[in-house]
Every structure is written in C-alpha cells, then in structure tokens.
Amino acid sequence: MEASTKLWSCRVDSHWPDGLDICEVTLSIFGLIGNFTVTVLLFLLRSKNSEALTLLRVLSFSSLMSTFVEFVHDEVIPNKSTGNVVFDGLVCVLWSSRFLYWYSKAHVYHSLFYFTCNRAIDMLNIRIHLITTKKQRLTAFLLLIFISSFLSAAPQFLLAQPHVPKCACALPTENFAILSMIYAHVFLWVAIFGVIYPIILVYICIALLLRLRRRENCALVDELDQLVFVKARSSASCIISDALAVSSPTEAEASIINNPRAATTSRSKDVSARYVWSASFCIIPLSAAYIVTFSYDATYQFLSAAGQITYVLHSPAQKFSHILLSLFGSMVPLILFFHIPAMRSLIFVVIVSIGKRCRSVRSTDVGDQLT
Template identity: 95%
Template sequence: MEASKKLWSCIVDSHWPDGLDICEVTLSIFGLIGNFTVTVLLFLLRANNSEALTLLRILSFSSLMSTFIEVVHDEVIPNKSTGNVVFDGLVCVLWSSRFLYWYSKAHVYHSLFYFACNRAIELLQIWTHLITTKKQRLTAFLLLIFISSFLSAAPQFLLAQPHVLNCACALPTENFAILSMIYAHVFLWVAIFGVIYPIILVYICIALLLRLRRRENCALVDELDQLVFVKARSSASCNIADALAVSSPTEAEASIINNPRAAATRGSKDVSARYVWSASFCIIPLSAAYIATFSYDATYQFLSAAGQISYVLHSPAQKFSHILLSLFGSMVPLILFFHIPAMRSLIFVVIVSIGKRCRSVRSTDVGDQLT
C-alpha cells in the first residue's frame, strides 16, 4: 500500500477556483474556440490529394475534443453518487478514472506524430523508397492513431473502483498484478510520449530544415500550400469565395504587401525564402510546443513512478502540469491558422471587406449630405 501512496494520492480541492484554476479554464476556453474555428475551416478546405488534409483534420478535431474535455473536466467533478449503479459505474470507469482525459491527450499526440511522419515522407521524398500507396499509408496512419490512443489510455481503467464512495480520489488497489501494470503503463507513457516521439520529431524537424537550406533558391512542392476553400454558390458571397479560392495565397500576400521601395531593398534571397517556408513546416513549432508543454508532466509522472515524489491530484504541481497541457491545445489552432496560406488569406479578406464597408458608409454619408 505504501508504494501505491507514493505513486498516487488525492487531496480535496477546497479553494476552487484559485489562480491556477482560472488560468487553466481560460486556456481551455480559448483553445476550444480556436480549435472549433480551425476545425470548421479545415473541413471547408479542399485539396487535390486528401491524405495530408485528412491527417490535418484529425489533428485539429482531436485537439478540439481534448479542449472540450478539459473545459468539462474543469467544471464538472462528479463526486456524488446518483443512486443509479449503472450510471455511476460508467462515470467512474470512463470519467473519474481520467480515461477520457488521457485518451483525448494521447489522440492529439499520436495525430501530431503521424501527421509529421506523413509530411516528412512527402517533403523528404521518402515515398520513392516505399511500396505502399498514399491511400494505404493514410489507412495505416488512421488505424495507428485510433488504436494507439486507446491502448495508451486503456490502463486508466485499472484505476477505476466503482465500489468506492469517492471514485475520483480512490487509491490504486493493493493487487500486485494490477499495480505492476499501472507502473508499467506510466513508464511506457513517459518513454513513448516523453522520449521516443520527441526524438523522432526533432529529427524530422532538423531534416526538414536541412532540406530547406539546401533548396533555399527554389520552392518545395507542398500539398498544404494548394488548399482552397469551396466557392459559395450564392451571389452575395461570390466575391469572398473568389478571394478565398487562392491556390497559393502567398502570391496574394505578396501582391498586397509588395511595393517598389520594398522590392528594391529586398535581396533575391529574402524573396525566395518567403516561398520555400511551406505550410507543412508547421510541424516545427508544433513539435517545439509539444515538447515544451509535455516535458513537465512526463517528468512529474516518471518521478512519481520511480518513488521519488507522489502524483497528487488537485495539488499546485498537478494543476500547473494541466496548465501546460492546456497551453499546447491552445497553441495548435494558432500555429495551423498562420501556417496554412488559405487560412492566412482570410485576414486579408477581412481587411478588404472592412475597407469596402467603410468606403460604402462614407459614400452614403456624403450622398445624404448632398441631398
């Protein structure tokens, strides 16, 4: 029993909400709004090759579900029994055991990893050495994401004790076999998400940067740069749809920003560099954000499993860990939005639309004054 106390303990959060709780809720709500917006936009985009777009949608949607569970997890703490044995048992097994919480997190991390692998295969031209087709790779990636996410979080079921009054704060059982599996799960979780995935992601990022440096005078062919929005059929949105349907919005940005003086002062190398940094390079800031925000929780869980400290639910250390995890969910939509040209062009569409409305209002006011 002493070993289980070192690994797992729980305290009553009688000071909710404190500063850490408010920070976590704020990040979760911001991430929920941002991920919802980006997910909707991604499902409105179309591409000639849907493999990369599908994995990108999975990443954004999983981040949306993760932030949604975070918001609900911060607001709903089902500690009281309803009297319904079946319902209380399901709540204990799926929610109080934190299975859904960690499943959503694992889904985001696996989605990011396999999305990065997919982009590395395409941009580094590893596909020339593979015998599988793009459709087969996409199917394999999707199966790996969903199956791996479930297997990563399934051991959380071992923490569920429906017969205990306060299931959310129940200590692990004294059964040696179950405790062994719980400890093994923690070490595997840290090894995969805290060591193996970061190493591979860093390797992919370095390989892409080296590839970018070798081809600094020519653009990489990136499918994500060719994403376009579906044109609306209504006449009222015709102009907006035409503005959105830009195959390479970097050209639109250049036409808006470009001017003779700037063109004269910029070197040819600076102009080419603006074109070679493609949308798929979003995996670099995504990987950096993932490593920075997950390292603390990975270290916390590893030290707890090693018996050095205790993983205490509702403690300031555990709340800070969740803040970092929520921060990553909030950064995902921002990184995707500003790296995908089709989404980035929305900023210019909004600016042009606001400018047109301001001019129309001014012309209306002038007309009223003349009459």
C-alpha cells in the same frame, strides 16, 4: 500499501476556483473556440490530394475534443453518486479514472506524430510510395492513431474502483499485479510521449530545415499551400474564393511572354521562393510546443513512478501540469491558422470587406449631406 501510495494520492480541492483553476479554464475556453473555428475551416477546404488534409483535420478535431474534455473536466466534478449503479459505474470507469482525459491527450499526440511523419515523407521525398500507395498509407496512419490512443489510455481502467463511495479520490489498490501494470504503463507513457516521439519529431524538423537550406535546383512542393475553399453559389462566397485564389503557373508564363522584363524578376522571385516557409513547416512550432508543454508532466509522472515524489491530484503542481497541457491545445489552432495560406488570407478578406463597408458608409453620409 506504502509502495503504492508513493505513486499517486488525492487531495480535496476545497479552494476551487483559485488562480490556477481560472487560468486553466481560460485556456480551455480559448482553445475550444480556436479549435472549433479552425476545424470548421479545415472541413471547408479542399485539396487534390486528401491525405495530408485528412490527417490535418484529424489533428484539429482531436485538439477540439481534448479542449472540450478539459473544459468539462474543470467544470464538472462528479463527487456524489446518483443511486444508479450502472450510471455511477460508467462515470467511475470512464471519467473518474481519467480515461477520457488521457485518451483525448493521447489522440492529439499520436495525430501530431503521424501527421508529421506524413509531411516528412512528402517533403523529404522518402521513397515509401514504392511500397505502399497514399491511400494505404492514410488508412494505416488513421488506424494507428485510433488504436494507439486507446491502448495508451486503456490502463487507466485499472485505476477505477466503482465499489468505493468516492471513486475519483479512491486510495490506490493493493493488488500487486494491477500495481505492476500501472507502474509499467507510466514508464511506457513517459518513454513514448516524453522521449521517443520528441526525438523523432526533432530529427524530422532538423532534416526538413537542412533540406530547405541545401536545396539548389529543386523547390519543395507543399500540398498544404494548395488548399482552397469550396466555391459556393452565393456571390459573397465567390468574392471570398476569388480573393483567396492564387495565380496559376499558366498566367505567370503568359505575363512573362507579354513582358520580357518580367522574366528576370520572376527568376529572382523563384530563387527567394525556394526558401519560403511553407504550410507544412507548421510541424516545427507544433513539435516545439508539444515538447515544451509535455516535458513537465512527463517528468512529474516519471519521478512519481520512480518513488521520488507523489503525484497528488488537485495539488498546485498537478494543476500547473494541466495548465501546460491546456496551453498546447490552445496553441494548435493558432499555429495551423497562420501557417495555412488559405486560412491566413481570410484576415485580408475581412480587412478588405471592412474597408469597403466603411467607404460605403462614408459615401452614404456624403450623399445625405449634399441632398
């Protein structure tokens, strides 16, 4: 019993909400709004190659679900039983055991990892396409994301004790086999998400930056830069689509033929364009944010499993850990929005529409004064 209590314990949160709770709820609300907006925009975008866009949608949708679970987890604390044995058992197994919470987190981390691997394969010209097609690779990535996420969080079921009155704060079990699996799960969780994934992500980011600096004659082609919104039938949607459209290569060639001086300018632009920070480089700030925000919780869990400290639920240290995890969910939509040109162009569309509306109001006021 003594060895098991060193891993985790639970304290009654009688001072809710305190400053840490308010900060966590604020981040959850901001992340929920941001992820919902970006997810809707991603489903409105279209691309010639749907592989990268599909993985990007999965990442954004996973972040949306994670922030939703965080928000509900902060607001809803099921301490009282309803009297329904089946319902209370499901709440204990799925919610009080924190399975849904860590499943949503694992889904985001696996989505980020495989999205990064996908962009590395395309941007670094890895010859994996000789073995598998893009459709097969996308199917494999999606299966790995969902299966790995479930397996990563499944050991949380071992923490559930439906027969205990207070399932959320039940004492750890004394079963040696279950305790061994729980300890092994913690070490594997920290090893995968705290060591292996960060090392691979850092390696990919460094390789991508070196490729960007060293390329001389060939430019990196980024599929995410070619995402466009669906042209709707309404005139307003057509205006937005036209504002977001990028000039085609044929138009650029025609302008050079008509104006020979434009050739020199075009060459200088091509030289500088080779070093443009494209949309796929969003994996660099995403990876950095993931490593920074997850390191604290990984260290906290590792020291708890090693018997140095106790992982105390609802303690200030555990709340601060959740704040950092919530911070990553809030940063994902911001990073994606400002790295994808089609989304970033919406800012200019809004500015132009506001300017036109202001000018129309001014012209109306001037016309009223003249009459």
